[in-house]
Amino acid sequence: MRLLVANRGEIAVRIFRACRDLGIETVAVYSDADRAAPHVAMADHAVRLGPAPARESYLSVPALLAAAKKSSATLVHPGYGFLAENAAFARACGQAGLTFVGPTPEAIAAMGSKTGSRQLMKKAGVPVVPGMLLAAEGHAEIAAFAREAGYPILLKASAGGGGKGMRRVDAEADLPAAFARVASEAEASFGDGALYAEKLVERPRHIEVQVVGDLHGNLVAVGERECSIQRRHQKVVEECPSPAVDEALRSRLLAAALSAARAVQYTSCGTVEFLLSPDGSFYFLEMNTRLQVEHPVTEEVWGVDLAAAMIRIALGEALSFDPARLSPRGHAIECRVYAEDPRREFAPSPGLVAALRLPQGPGVRNDVGVEAGSVVPIDYDPLLGKLIVHGPDRAAAIARLSRALLEYEIAGVETTLPLFRVLAADPEFARGEFDVQWLDRRLAEGLLPAETPSSGEIWLAAAGLIGAEATRPEAAPETSSLWHSAARREALRG
Amino acid sequence: MRHVTLILRGKAGPEELAIEIDGSRFAFSRGGLPERAEATRLPDGRISLLFDDGRQICGRVRPSGECEIEVSSGAGCRRIALAEPLRDRLAHEAHSGADGAEDEEIRALMPGRVVEVAVAPGDRVAPGGLLLVLEAMKMQNEIRSVRGGTVMRVDVEPGRTVDRGAPLTAIRTRETTEV
Numbered sequence: 236m237r238l239l240v241a242n243r244g245e246i247a248v249r250i251f252r253a254c255r256d257l258g259i260e261t262v263a264v265y266s267d268a269d270r271a272a273p274h275v276a277m278a279d280h281a282v283r284l285g286p287a288p289a290r291e292s293y294l295s296v297p298a299l300l301a302a303a304k305k306s307s308a309t310l311v312h313p314g315y316g317f318l319a320e321n322a323a324f325a326r327a328c329g330q331a332g333l334t335f336v337g338p339t340p341e342a343i344a345a346m347g348s349k350t351g352s353r354q355l356m357k358k359a360g361v362p363v364v365p366g367m368l369l370a371a372e373g374h375a376e377i378a379a380f381a382r383e384a385g386y387p388i389l390l391k392a393s394a395g396g397g398g399k400g401m402r403r404v405d406a407e408a409d410l411p412a413a414f415a416r417v418a419s420e421a422e423a424s425f426g427d428g429a430l431y432a433e434k435l436v437e438r439p440r441h442i443e444v445q446v447v448g449d450l451h452g453n454l455v456a457v458g459e460r461e462c463s464i465q466r467r468h469q470k471v472v473e474e475c476p477s478p479a480v481d482e483a484l485r486s487r488l489l490a491a492a493l494s495a496a497r498a499v500q501y502t503s504c505g506t507v508e509f510l511l512s513p514d515g516s517f518y519f520l521e522m523n524t525r526l527q528v529e530h531p532v533t534e535e536v537w538g539v540d541l542a543a544a545m546i547r548i549a550l551g552e553a554l555s556f557d558p559a560r561l562s563p564r565g566h567a568i569e570c571r572v573y574a575e576d577p578r579r580e581f582a583p584s585p586g587l588v589a590a591l592r593l594p595q596g597p598g599v600r601n602d603v604g605v606e607a608g609s610v611v612p613i614d615y616d617p618l619l620g621k622l623i624v625h626g627p628d629r630a631a632a633i634a635r636l637s638r639a640l641l642e643y644e645i646a647g648v649e650t651t652l653p654l655f656r657v658l659a660a661d662p663e664f665a666r667g668e669f670d671v672q673w674l675d676r677r678l679a680e681g682l683l684p685a686e687t688p689s690s691g692e693i694w695l696a697a698a699g700l701i702g703a704e705a706t707r708p709e710a711a712p713e714t715s716s717l718w719h720s721a722a723r724r725e726a727l728r729g
Numbered sequence: 730m731r732h733v734t735l736i737l738r739g740k741a742g743p744e745e746l747a748i749e750i751d752g753s754r755f756a757f758s759r760g761g762l763p764e765r766a767e768a769t770r771l772p773d774g775r776i777s778l779l780f781d782d783g784r785q786i787c788g789r790v791r792p793s794g795e796c797e798i799e800v801s802s803g804a805g806c807r808r809i810a811l812a813e814p815l816r817d818r819l820a821h822e823a824h825s826g827a828d829g830a831e832d833e834e835i836r837a838l839m840p841g842r843v844v845e846v847a848v849a850p851g852d853r854v855a856p857g858g859l860l861l862v863l864e865a866m867k868m869q870n871e872i873r874s875v876r877g878g879t880v881m882r883v884d885v886e887p888g889r890t891v892d893r894g895a896p897l898t899a900i901r902t903r904e905t906t907e908v
Contacts, residue, residue, distance in 0.1 A: 590774070590789050590801065641803040646789050653805050685740070688800065688807045690764070691778065691786040693737060694757045696798040696809045697748055698768045698776055699790025701733055 242314030244604030247274035253542035266292030268612040312336040319525040336549040342499040346522040359498040364518040366433025374414035392421030393429040438670040439510040444492030456489040473529035478667030535567035535625040574617040576649035589647030594639035736817035738810035833900040878902035
């Protein structure tokens, strides 16, 4: 048996590991930017897709189907992003005789339309945020909705997801410009400029429920995840369980998630996302019909392998675990390590990973798609990897996060690690007092302190610059200075 | 035993660091009492400093800009503006080059010995043109005009030992009549 991962980076690495656990051969695909990427080097087979741009490689359905044929793959896993929630791709795989590791094209399509899924959820009795049930013809239609529901509203791309194609609008005067902007973003990102609007729930938390269904009618919910630490609607830190969810709320959330998944006869790993209002009410946000980036926190706490479960389900096996008989253990936190500069508005920081030292030890897991010497291409999502910590309780998990961050070294590219160092020491974060806008507010207030190097760091820099340190006997002799000077410098005799 | 001066540019402006090196032993001072440490290069390229009071710090050090060093350690990755005095001066002058200053006064940023004087008063110098060569820190450092102009005066001759801050030469970068 042979499984092709139609993806790259850390998620391709993660799925290959699941394949190896299951005794399934692995097939990597790659663009010209990724020939030397770790996911290719670890695979049993590899097929070139095309040039670096995603449209000509990881988003090219013909290239992916040809790669599956060429490598004699029988299973195709889409990962997340790229074609993971593309019903046409899932259908094309089926038509080509390949087993798509994911839900049915019908379930993807039903949940892929934000407006269609809202109507479906209303019918299934799942609470939804007051909003338009159909895409708007123009901004005037949205203005009419907003006059009734009241500002602020959230303008959303019907085909959107992953936090892209969304904008808060506070007043009618801002609507025409915002409409044009989001429509063009949606057109560029999703190939569909259709927009709708919903009432903005102020200061909500983002809570999501992991669901797993199989082809035999089993459908279970595997706890919730807390994903409120977001920057501009993009998740940055995720946890399991949520510090804001008690048993009573959990059972209501899980029941709603199961209703949502049942409405589309869901038969894979998926995630039902909710907005949790401070008053305890919650609303269906969307369902992600794929393996989620943050699936490891659920795996750590519940002791399940979601990536492997997804493959086994696609092969027709019955669900091998029942959450009712599992005991969730402790608390897990995931940090998304992006090649972005938190001190420069999170500008992408592609380039050479000059050094990479990953933290280890009890309760530490790294799902990483780069290694020392890797070049982070400009063409794709800047996620380098995920640091996942697990501890007996939330405080212990945070302590382990601080410890792991002290060991984590990436040189050459800027990353979001400085942000996590600050968060791990933040009292509000420690108390679990946050909502989806919390991080943006704190960043605007200057959450990241000015970089003042310690005297130890200054002396390290000085020692490196001067380069007179002792070299360990077993190490090869090196040039005495790290500084490559363009100016004329001549060491004098004596 | 070697003595090295480096210029650290923090928020409070430039600061002089005095470093004494004896084999792998360093004595670092920032104005006050020196901190003494032994430096070892680890097999993976990082540097470990072991201070005499028992503190140990380890990190990777790489040049990340003209006068900038990147240090990555357990505390994170930091860019530290640190350079040899002459390099620091050249970079700093270049940065303030657009402020309309008319004279470029060149001073010795560390004690040293003049080994070559390449210009004479009245000479026209192109931007980046060589002015003189100063030996310091067992290195020969070319001192070049940043903006170019006319040499107004030369204060030193080859073989002269100069103190830190001693004037070396001055360049008029713009004719006063043009103003």
